[in-house]
Each structure stands twice: as C-alpha cells, then as structure tokens.
Amino acid sequence: MTLEIVLVFLALISMITALVMDRMRPGMILFSVAVFFLCAGIITPEELIDGFSNKGVITVALLFLISEGVRKSGALSVLIRKLLPEKDTTVFRGQLRMLPVISVISAFLNNTPVVVIFAPIIKRWAEKVKLPATKFLIPLSYATILGGMCTLIGTSTNLVVHGMILSAGYEGFTMFELGKVGVFIALGGIIYLFLFSSKLLPDRRDGLKEGESINRLNLVEAVIGPRFPGINKNLKEFNFERHYGAEVKQIKRAGHTFSSNREKVRLKEGDTLVLLADETFVPTWGESSVFVMLANGHDKEDSEPIGRKRRILAILLLILMIVGATLGELPYTKERFPNIQLDMFFFVAVTTVIMAWARLFSPRKYTKYISWDILITIACAFAISKAMVNSGVADLIASRMILLSDYFGPHFLLAVLFIITNIFTELITNNAAAALAFPLALSISSQLGVSPTPFFVVICIAASASFATPIGYQTNLIVQGIGDYKFTDFLKIGLPLNIITFIIAVFLIPIIWPF
Template sequence: MTFDIVFVLLALLGMVVALVLDKMRPGMVLFSVVVLFLCAGILTPKEMLEGFSNKGMITVAMLFLVSEGIRQSGALGQVIKKLLPQGRTTVFKAQLRMLPTISFISAFLNNTPVVVIFAPIIKRWAESVKLPATKFLIPLSYVTILGGICTLIGTSTNLVVHGMILEAGYEGFTMFELGKVGIFIAVAGIIYLFLFSSKLLPDVRTDAVKLDDEEEEDSSLHRVEAVLGPRFPGINKKLGEFNFQRHYGAAVKEIKRSGQSITENLDNEVLRDGDTLVVMADDSFVQTWGESSVFVLLANGKDNEPVPGKGKRWFALVLLILMITGATVGELPAVKEAFPNIKLDMFFFVSVTTIIMAWTKIFPARKYTKYISWDILITIACAFAISKAMVNSGVADIVASYIIGMTEHYGPQVLLAAVFIITNLFTELITNNAAAALAFPLALSISSQMGVSPMPFFVVICMAASASFSTPIGYQTNLIVQGIGNYKFTDFVRIGLPLNIIAFLISIFLIPLIWPF
C-alpha cells in the first residue's frame, strides 16, 4: 500500500470515530479531514474548494430559504390542523389522515421545518383527544424521510449525489426520477406504519416535570420544551457552567436525552445537540427566542406558529408549485431546444423562487443567513472533497476491488446489496451526507471495474443514505421527535429496523429493473 492510501484510510477511520463520538459538529469534522488531505498533498486547493461552488450544495442552501418562506407563510400549520380529526378517533384513523399527506409535503420541502411545525401541534392534539402522542411522533419523522426519497429536492442527500454524478461526467437525476423506486418504498413504509406502529411504539410516557410548586406560586411561569440546536452556545458545556437562567431568563427543570429524564444534579450535566430541556419560563421566552437558531424547536403547549393572511399563504404555495413545475418541465427535450442558452433546471427555479420570496417579504430578507443550516452546507461541500481524495489516493479502487473479490461469483446485484448495506450503516452511525460521500467513489469504482452502468449504484446510495430509521442520531428529525416524545433509543431500533429491511429489499429488487446494469 502507498502512503496516500494508508493516510486516507486512517483519516477516514478517524473521521467516522469522531462523528460517532459527536465531539464536534459534522461539518467541522469533515473540514478537518479535508485540511489534512490538503496538507498531505492528496488534494489541491482547487479540489478542496470545488464543493463550495457546487450547484447541488448551493441549491440545498436556497431550499432552506424556500422552506422557511413556506413555514413563515403559515401554510403548513393550517394544513396539519385540517388533517387532525377533531373529537373521538383512533390511532389508525388519525394516521390514515395524516401520514400520506405529510409524506407528500416532505417530498418538496426540507424535512426539519415540517417536523418542527407539526410535532408540537400533533403532541398537543393527541393530549386533547386522549391518544398517546408516542404513536404519532416517530411515524411523523419517518414519513418525512420516506417522502424525501421520492424527489430530487426531497432531501439534501439526493442533491449531493446528483452533484457528484454531474461532476463525474454523467447525466444527473430529473425531478421525479428517484420516485420510480422511492414511491414504492414510501407506500410500503406507510402501510407498515399503519399496521405495526401501534403495537411497536410505547404508550404514553409521562413527563417527569409537568407542574411544580414554582408554577403554582407564580402563574406567569409555564412549562416550555426547548430542543437545543447545533448553534446553541452551551453545547459540550455543563449546565451549571453555562448558566442557562442568566442567558435566557428561564430555569431548567429537566433534561430529556435518549428516552431518559434527568432531573437530579442538573448543573453537572453536559449539554448536547438534540437535548430537550424542560424549562419554567414566562410568555416572553417563546416570543423572544422562537426565531432564534440556537433552539431547533420551542413548544409551550400553545400555538406559536405565524398565522399570516390567506393571500400570503396562497402566494407562497403558488411559488412552490411553480418552482416544482418549472424544474420538471425544464428537463423536457422540447424546452431545452426552445431555450438553448438557459438551463431551466432546479437550480434556476429555486434561485428565482428564493429571490421573489425575499423581495415580497415572505421571509425576512435581513435575517436570511439564520435560516440556513451552515453545518449541513459545509458537510456537503467537504463531502465532495473527501470523495475526490478517495479517488486520487486509490482508496476507492482498492476497497472496490476487495468488495468485488468477496462477491465476484454472485454478479452485480449482490454488489448493489453490499453498497446499500455499507451506505446504510454509515448513515445510521454518522450523517447521511457523509455516508453518501464515502459510498459514491466506491460505487463509481465498482461499476467501472465490473464494466456495468453506475446508475443503479448511484440510486441505491440515495435510498440507503436516507433510510435512517433504526437510530435517532442519523437524521435530525429523529432527534427532534425523540426529545418531544421522550422515546428511548430502543424504540427506534424496534420500529425502525424492519423499515430499513423493507427499503433494502425493495431497492435491491426494483432498481436493477428500472436502471439496468
């Protein structure tokens, strides 16, 4: 083995360990590895920076703003309120109304704002109709993931793989191409949730802190749940050291993490991204910090979402529909011939939509930077560089040869299964975009050495990198509902592992039929 191969393998191993231990944000971990490759001469400065100018990465950035515009228009809050049945109902009937529609919405919007808006409304509704909220919150996260795999813009992973495909010199995905297999996985997944979620998910888990003496003495104080985001300044600090009350004027009474309720010795607890803090605060807390990026979600049992006029809601929805329609029609050969000098793709239409939303004040243009998840963008940009380093060093070829050697008597379909399993394991342990970055050069090298089309492997990476159901750490929406629903890690394993297997079986069966080797 050459120095470059050994260096890259050790760096990638260190990257995976660092991501699993969660000592730093994924973007900084990947950026650190990319700088190491630059210092070792494996990447040139140009190769290191190419990901930061990639169309896929910039499209993801603007989709954050489009999703924020839809959120601030109040359209999503109105949709979920109409979906939730009023009066007596059952878990099955309520899921039947909710899950397919939420899945459809998440095919065109970023998953996180959908879950952030819907989760507290669903929890409050479930308590009002005497149904356990635990039967709805994990399914909420899962159907947003299932919807996301059906379109090019449904999840950042699809756009990342699309960008890598274009850089490799192949034709990328069209708007609904991934839906040829994604819809089958989504339908099967939703049916599975209908049939088994009531049996596999826990009943109501009572919160350790409901009302306390402090609230009874001072009626101005209320129980608020705050999910910590990656920008929270106290991450990796002890609660006592950070002094939450001095910063935010609220007292922490409980920390919910991995299904555990911590109420004792709170000052010595180290705060982590995704922790749910139960705090006693007055009405000004949510008003002051509701728009802050340090909290992913604030829920106080009341409706905190904006309710603008119907005109703004409809205008935002029309813009979204025009964006999707334009990107779809723009891929047609006749349209390409009619406008040879303009590429009417998703990048074009999302750019136009973002600017219109900013100028018409659907989202506050002065605050646009706070609505973008910069860590995800840095992770994506560095993913391109890491993929390039794996190719430059020869790691991709040597690992691909090893995988082919293990399965050479079984044909490309077994290799497709191997790529799915590898990608899926990485996405459950680290992040979906980092998993795609590691799997893409392997897929490209495997297909090249086998002399088969790489497209089936590219599609399987999209499906596997998004199929994060078995752990709460692979997808941010899983982390959000874990805190609100007070779920344990094992709850995700119990209901999520069969869903991973469903996605695997459908992918391995259908993908070669639709995209032949």
C-alpha cells in the same frame, strides 16, 4: 499499498470515530479531514473548494430559505390542524389522515421545518383526544424521510449525489426520477407503520403538562440547536437563566429524563429542555437558531397573525418551482431555450429571490435560516470523495468487493453497497455516508463495465433510510426529545423498516435502471 492509501484509510477511520463519538460538529470534522488531505498533497486547493461552488450544495442552501418561507406563511400549520380529527379517534385513523400527506409535503420541503411545525401540534392534539403522542411522533419523522426519497429536492442527500454525478461527468437525476423506486418504498413504509407502529411503539404519556402555569410562568419545551452556546457544558458552567431568563426544570435525552441531577448533565444538540419561562420567551427566541423548536402548549391559530394571501403565495411559488423544474428538463424545453439552463437550480434561485422580496422570510435575517454545518459537511464531502479516488482507495476497495462477488454479479454488489451506506448513515450522517459510498460506486461500475446509475440510486436510498437510530437524522433527534423515546424504541420499529427499504430497493433498482 502506497503511503497515500494508508493515509486516507487512517483519516477515514479517524473521521468515522470522531463522528460516532460526537466530539465536534460534523462539518468541522469533515473540514479537518479535507485539510489533512490538502496538506498531504492528496487533493489540490481547487479540489478542496470545488464542493463549495457546486450547484447541488447551493441548491440545498436556497431550499432552506424556501422551506422557511413556506413555514413562515403558516400554510403548514393550517394544513395539519385540518388533517387531525377533532373528535375522539384511534391511532390508526389519526395516522391514516396525516402520514400520507406528510410524506407528500416532505418530498418538496426540507424535513426539519416540517417536523418542527407538526410535532408540537400533533403532541397537543394527541393529549386532547387522549391518545399517547408516542404513537405519532416517530411515524411523523419516518414519513418525512420516506417522502424525501421520492424527489430530487426531497432531501439534501439526493442533491449531494446529484452534484457528485454531474462533477463526475454523468447526467444527473431529473426531478421525479428517484420517485420510480422511492414511491414504492414510501408506500411500503407507510403501510408498515399503519400495521405495526401501535404494537411496537411505547404507550407512554409525559407526566409534565405543557402550558401549566406556575406564578404566571409557563412550562416550555425547547430543543437545543447547533448554535446553542452551552453545548458540551453543564448548567453549573453555563448559566441558562442569566442568558435566557428561564429556568431549566428537566433535560430529556434518549428516553431519559434528568431532573434532580440536571446540574451535572452536559448539554448536547438535540436535547429537549423543559423550561419555566414567562410569556415573552417563545416570541423572543422563536426566530433564533439557538433552539430548533419551541413549544409552550398554546394552540392558537391566531397566535401569529398571517394573511391568507401570503399562504396562497407561498404554496403557489412552491408549485411553480416544482412544475418549472420538471418541465425545464424536457428535451422540448431545452431546444426552445438553448441559452438558459432551466434546471432545478434555476427555479430554486428564482423562487428564493421572489420569496425574499415578498418578505415570506425576513431578507435581513436570511443567513440564520441556513444550516451552515450541513453545507460545510456536504462541500467537504466532495473533497473527501475526491481524495478516495485520487489515492486509489476507491479502486482498492471496489476490486476487493468485486472478487467477493464473482459468483453473484452486480446485484450482490448493489446489496453490499446499500448495507455499507446504510450502516454509515445510522452511525454518522447521511451526507457523509453518501460521500464515502459515491467513489466506491464509480469504481465498482467502472471495473465491472456496467452502468453506474443503479449504484448512484442505491446510495441515495440507503443514505436517507435512517430509521434504526435517532442519531442519523435530525428529525429523529427532534422527536426523540419531544416524545421522550429511548434509543431502543427507534431500533425496535426502525430496523424492520430498514430491511423493508433494502428489499424493495435492491429488487426494483436493477429493473428500473438496468446494469
């Protein structure tokens, strides 16, 4: 075992430990590891910055803006209100109307804005029809994750793996290629939620009523975002009222509510704060990246006047982008336009520019709609993946895995790779998990002499299938605070869904993409 292999192993163990302990933002952790590899001579400066210029990474950044344009158009808010039954209903009927549609929407939009828009509306609707919101919020998050598995742009993980595939010299995924297996997983997952979510999810109602007026003040729920300046500080160290003109009444985290002892709690990203604020708080901070979501209990469709033409334009541009990217991958199109690469990146870039000039999102504030930590995480993931290849770590792990599978063949290794990737995505982040698994997929397929495509696909599915914990996916963190869920609530309903995803993926992927 060479010194480079030892250094890479130690760095990867340290990285995973730091991510699990949540000592700092994932992007900075991965960047630190990438710089360490640079200093050790394991990667070159060009290999370090290669990820920052990757088309997949830039596509992810532009999709944040497109999702913001659709969100600002008001189309999603109008849609969810029309989907929700107005009269008394049941949990099953409510889920039946919303979950399939939410999955379809999240196949083409970033999951986070979908959950941010839908969660407070669904919570208020559930209170109105006298059903526990806890029966709907985790299924909301899971539906967006399931939908994201079905297309190339459904989740950043798919684009990350797609970018790595292109960098390795292979042909990437087409728009709906992952849907060949993703649709079956989504259908299986949604049916599972229909049948078992009512029994497995808690029947709790929040005792604190949103929108309750106290001396002309309202109770507001605010989910802390990555740019909140008081992260890792308690309320004694960070004067929230002086910064934002609102008083923190409760802090919700992992199913626990801190009220009397809230002054000692160190604030973390994803915490839900129950605030006592005036009517200017939501309009003032609603466009800020300090908070991921704000909800004040008001459910007025005209609270933010948005023209019908803007909604139609946003949806039309989204459809044209999807159709254009799909047709652009056809051989006929490539022959007719040999000098223009009409791929996903092309149509995403064009759609972003049109949305900016049409002011579907603010062109002066466009940088704040992009989650820079996710982009840095993805870009550094490319460098870490390259270090695993350069040092020989990927080949070493792959050869040991192959020795264990002499009697089972590539199907066994496909299952092992799914489990490894899925465990990583539950403990750290989906993009970091994909980065660690990708070089293993390359080495395994190369040493076995089989097609790498089944292994690439299984990474996409396993890295997205974050159901068993709230920490692996941001949408899970958001609904955890809003629904006041405990960690065990996710484990109880999510672990069987992980197993369902595993079974469908490992069975179907070798059939659709033979070794």
